[in-house]
Amino acid sequence: MPFISKIQRQSDYSSFSSTHPIVIDNGGSYFRIGWAGENDPRVIFRNIIQRPRHKITGETITVVGDHNPALLKYFDCTRSGPRSAFDSNVVYQFEIMEYILDFGFDRLGADQSQINHPVLITECACNPVQSRSKMAELLFESYGVPSVAFGVDAAFSYKYNQQLGICSNDGLAICSGFNTSHVIPFLNGEPVYDACCRTNVGGYHVTDYLKQLLSLKYPHHMSKLTWEKVEDLKMEHCYIAPDYAAEVRLFQKGDKKAEEKTRCWQLPWTPSPMEEVPSEEEIARKAALKEKQGQRLREMAEAKRSNRINDLENEIRDLEMLLQRLRHATENDIPLILAKTVYISKHDVESALAKATQSLRKAKGEPVESVEKMDPSSTEKYNLINVPDEMLTPEQLKQKRKQLFIKSTSEARQLKKQKQIEEELERERQRKLEEERRLENPERYLEELRAKHRDLSEKVEQRKKLKTNGGQTNGNHNASGGVGRGERLNPSQRERMRLLTTAAFDRGKGEDTFGAKDEDWQLYKLMSKDNDDDDDDKPDPDEAELARISSRLQEIDPTFIFKSESGSSSAEPPRFRPLTKEDFQIILGVERFRCPEILFNPNLIGIDQAGLDEMAGISIRRLPLKGQGLEEKITSSILLIGGSCLFPGMSERLEAGIRMIRPCGTPIKIYKASDPILDAWRGASTYAAAMQFPQQTFSRMDYYEKGEDWLQSYQLRYTI
Template sequence: MPFETRPLRQSDYNYFPSTCPIVIDNGGSAFRIGWAGESDPRITFRNVVQRPRHKATGETVTIVGDHDPALMKYFDCTRSFQRSAFDGNVVYQFEIMEYILDYGFERMGADGPEVDGHTNTEPVTKIEYDSWHMKFEAEQVDHPVLITECACNPVQSRAKLAELLFETYGVPSVAFGVDAAFSYVYNQQLGICDRDGIAICSGFSTSHAFPMVSGEPVFEACCRTNIGGYHVTDYLKQLLSLKYPNHVSSITWEKVEELKMEHCYVALDYFSEAKVFQKGAKEAEEKMRCWQLPWVPPPSEEPPSEEELARKAAIKEKQGQRLREMAAAKRSSRILELENEFQGLEFLLQQLENVQESDIASFLSRTGYVSRQEIESALARVTQSLRKARGEQTDIEEKMEPSTSEKYPLIDLPDNILSPEQLKEKKRQLFLKTTSEGRQRAKQKKFEEELERERQNQQDEEKRSLLEIYQASKILNLEMCAWNLSKPVNNKFVIHTSFIVGRTLSFIYNSYVQNIKKFSEKVEQRKRLKTNGSHTNGNNNISGAVGRGERLNAAQRERMRLLTTAAFDRGKGEDTFGAREEDWQLYKLMSKDNDDDDEGPDENEVELNRITCRLQEIDPTFVAKSDAGSVLATEIPRLRPLTKEDFQIILGVERFRCPEVLFQPNMINIDQAGLDEMAGISIRRLPSKGDRLERSINNSIFLTGGSCLFPGIVERVEAGIRKIRPFELPIRVVRASDPILDAWRGAAAVAAAPCFQMQTFSRQDFYEKGEDWLRSSSQRWGFGFQGMRGRCIIAEASHMCYGASPFVNLKEMLVPRMRFNHASPHSFTS
């Protein structure tokens, strides 16, 4: 239920005489307390307790009843949760029950005119919190107490609660009564139900059904089912949380309880109602309800004005001007560098003309150039770059490979005129020349092999096409022969011919698809082996590790090892690299041109590409697996903006699906009987039966309890009972005038009767006779209503005042779901 403000403390407690009883309806969902003879309870709050810690002081605070979620910022509730004193509908946590009774008596004004400096009507401050528990400090509650309990309540629970009232609060006398019986008798005086009938009470966690004979409850025939309003709310919360996982934080227990009370209903025929929603007809749309969550629409983007466009254009032009200035400054600096280099190269050529032929080698060794041709080539490149930088037209020359003499100028020179450094350089150039020539020969050989393979593939493709045509024609001839035997008429021949052609194309297409799957697996396996080198992980379907070294092939890993070794040994001692012929082999191993990446494509990969192209010719919509993966990998998912509909929770089948657990508990894995079946079981358990009694009982089936507020529950219970009762037996199902408050009102009327004081269990009796007297007393008590005509007998003392009969076993009350016998539509076994 939603948060309700803290009930005001009553100020007229001292105005009531000590003989006026206090009436308590101790329900599993709500606690109601008030004075006997009044029409409504004074105080109502949730029957729960929570003990969080105050964030500022660290003190543990007891919160009874509802609490304001807005004030939870003052408390740490991570280690505390709401606790109830009930196990099902039986009180067993008497420490929590004491907190609840303290708060109830304090709100009634039983502890004096003021509490901690506050007057009776003055609300507590914000820091003290809206529902703090204030310790009850009165010496005693000098009023008799009538408190409700469930049907067939265990004597141990009743005795402990009586002991708590006598020892802690000092009440003079106590009486106990069944809430459903109080509600039945109260509505009987209103003329809603008869003296003989069945009371069906569907509470918060359990449901009970017992007969009422001559105004007295017969608890020997009582039955109980562990299903109630709690299970309906919990089921609805689970369904909504699964249906809308993005809004789980908004689907709180209090909000779901509110949705249940406002929108849920009981279907007369569950399966017929479900079919209406399955078909999606207009009737189903009318029965749907929409819960709109808080949503703030995103700000709408307005088109920019002319002033804004002009301002952006001015900023863009200013930025472009700045970039152009930077580019011009950079170009000027580049031109200056090229001019200086051009002048230096021209000056070097002029000096080289004055040097003798024998001194050219020594002169060039100081300049960094090897020959005159190299200097002239550098001068030509600088000239072209300078013209290009100035924006002048450059000479269009064919890009030709440098000659061998220009690329390796020391190879043709004799060794006797070269210095030791030049001899080392000559060896390196000779090795590079040999390697380059070998690489060129290998490339030429691969190119010739490619041409030969292409010619061979073309021939194979022609043969394969002829084979496909032959197979297709063979299938076509067989189909045509079979069709000629059947003597086609009119246009059936054309239709069947197109069918045959379609089958032929389908055969060819399927063969291509099978081949492409086979070659795709081979190509993927080769790629994995190439990536992982000689390392395998034992599973071809799983790629190698994701580390940097694991992604390199064997040649690349070897080159990385050599580079790392060379970098580690640099600067250690004298550099003797090149003294041996084996040292020059490292150039080949460390060269990137030695990788296997330039190898030609694998035969399987070539065949896969050919089949893919062929399939794309047959089916233009075909996309290869690798292409589809790359497309999906490059596409960035685009998230659409959230709209108002994304923050809506629709209640459709949940409106009648959740209350259906009251009639079919097996929907939530509880194998027990529903409300309609409980009535039949209770009638069968009557000690004495007769046609007149059964007819009068079936004519007054009374529904009470908070779970009986659903629309349509009266008609559904009547339809369910009519199925299991004899044919043409009159059945009348009625609902309490107020299923929630009638139990307290009936108890308040009973407590206001003149004979109530003689029928209570006093504190002196408790001290003298003990709690065992609660079990042995069995006298009949009668109660009359003030202001009402007639006199009503409620029950025996062991039933009304002290709960369960000593002859009733609590385990027999748990009713399993009835199993119908297929031999007869009206026969069943429980």
């Protein structure tokens, strides 16, 4: 934070007499407390509380002001955000205010529950009587304060600078604080509250607006954009543009002047190690290692296949011996022989032998016969198929139809399986031939494979272009050079569209009689049947071959990079650009003057209120006393107060804005307070140290006798 907190506990509390006043500047951003007559407050901390929860026990504590970083070890400070006692610039959460006052009095050194010192506390201009009465009740009832005085912080600051000779007796105080901004005119050294003006825009809104803009601009660095850091960036880099529109045009051009006004905040960054390009020796070594690993895998697969063949041959030999015994055995001996095996009947042994024989032929790469052909019980299973229907009962006819369905389905399944096995054997044979060719001449084989890959890639790309743009034209080209949807349809799709168009055209005339004739329903059959000539449903053999060749090149060529349709590599994840120093930079360009501009144009953040320059004109027009001389006196002594008045260019912008709404030749002089932050407390300290200060307070006895309503008419006189 630009304003450092001071929370060290004071040890000289008992050395002050009970008549020595305590001065409190209860600001929306910071709470300042000290002794009257001193130049600086003793204790300063942020006017907020937090209630973090213990990470293990779940106990909740109350932390006033900035939390101690050491608490992060034991307490979770992320779930409990900072809470303020203010709504805009009015205190309304007095439970929070009590925590803050407890902490302030404790840091000042108070060692008792009762505060036996008069208290001067600041409040906002035109503070509601309910807030003032609650504050008085808190000070009188909870702390036992003997007397209290309420004063406006901007008025104390103006009077303090008047004593320093910066501003005159009649003038205008422009106070831009944390939550709100005020314009208060002064006549004869006293504020004229009937003519004051307020806008609900202050330093909080500038910081919040800057945080929003930077978070939208750099979403990956939101964790770095904490409130405290954005506050530092605001106070260090933001400024008020003399002409907002001209400044925006300057940054839109992006010339040298805009670059000079741009600021950069470098985040912590560690350069990543550079990835070296592998040398030819490294590529050759990796290729040899890959080939060695592939050869090892092939040997392991061959050994596994040999073991499988041996196991199947032994199993077939055992089954044949078992069948031989069963054929020569009597009917009474068969159950005794099968009891020593896992088979139940002779049929189970024959089925197991057939399956083992089929598995052996498959392992050796030989054509596999259908199980149905080798199954001797097929005739028994489908015994009703060849029997004429006249010789069967209704129940048998039903059984015959079921057998026909089962047999046709089983034969189709076996044919499909046999076809797949034959295709797999053919692919295996082709792989063996390719491997032999590669081993004979690796360089020639690789060159042929690359050439074939290049030709197929061009062919597939050309086909895709024709499919997208259409192979013929029908006069439907649009203005942008594209083609109509009809040019991208294949013949079957065009036929379906023609049928739909014809049906819609014919049936759109007169009465709809569709379905009256049987041939009308043929239209549904033509549109719903599966078309074998649909190019979209059939796999492209060229694309399949291209994918196979690409996969093969990836295995044997380490320099090959497979490119998919989108142009990215599918063999490995996409490589992202390595992060550089520029990726960890927060650039402040137009944000430097755009955020403080809301003090003059609150509509930038959706607040339909007047800016500072317009508020000055409104306050002057509201003055009860009119006159050219009086207005010139006021505009000749304009004082800037508050933390938001520290932006560079504030005085020049205010002078230009006020000059536009005042008559030509009006003298306008704008001064900046000696210390816009602490002058309010110093003015209150000087005021409380005066001899006439006790006359401006009201005591606890007055409060008990006259009640809270008397506070409505209470008003502090600043000229004593």
